[in-house]
Amino acid sequence: MPAITKIGVSNISGGTLANGQVSNVIVNGAPINVKGDGPHVGHGIGIHAAPMSTVDSSSTVKAGGKFVIREGDNANCGHPHVAGSGDTNAG
Secondary structure, three states, X not given: OOEEXXXXXXXXXXXXXXXXXXOOOEEOOEEEOEOOOOOOOOOOOHHHHOOOOOOOOOOOOEEOXXXXXXXXXXXXXXOEEEOOOOOOEOO
């Protein structure tokens, strides 16, 4: 199962995840990343300037009523989320 991604720790092509919606679910000391989070720190121009976690996610695991984002799930810019938790996973 893929690792859960975290706000302020995980990233999309080098742009750190930011602006999370669920602050009361903590994974390894950081808020969990859920579908709809962002905009995240940019890593280029155009759609890469403010990517959002809105494309892929778990279809079975939710936090705060929103589907969680895992390593390998794509952001709206087409890049995958990386650097997830070392010990918290979701299907």
